[in-house]
Amino acid sequence: MGSRSCVLRGSRAGDLVILITAVEDYEAAVQAVKSGAFDYIHKGPGLLEELKISVGRALETMMLATREFCPETRCCLPQFSG
Secondary structure (H helix, E strand, C coil), rough: CCHHHHHHCCCCCCCCCCEEECCCHHHHHHHHHHCCCCCCEECCCCCHHHHHHHHHHHHHHHHHEEEEEECCEEEEECCCCC
């Protein structure tokens, strides 16, 4: 996986890493996600649309991670620290 593994190794816990590469390699994509990448995008036609979708999913994941499920109201509430 080469330099992709270096990027993942250098990321902090909780970072959502989106790898963008010119190499279309299914095995590398699977390995990247198994190693902690949030998404793996191939540079090519439709890159901008794929990136918008991936970033949107990452933002939604981050938002949901900062919320706590409340069983009484059956909804998610923001977590407050302090």
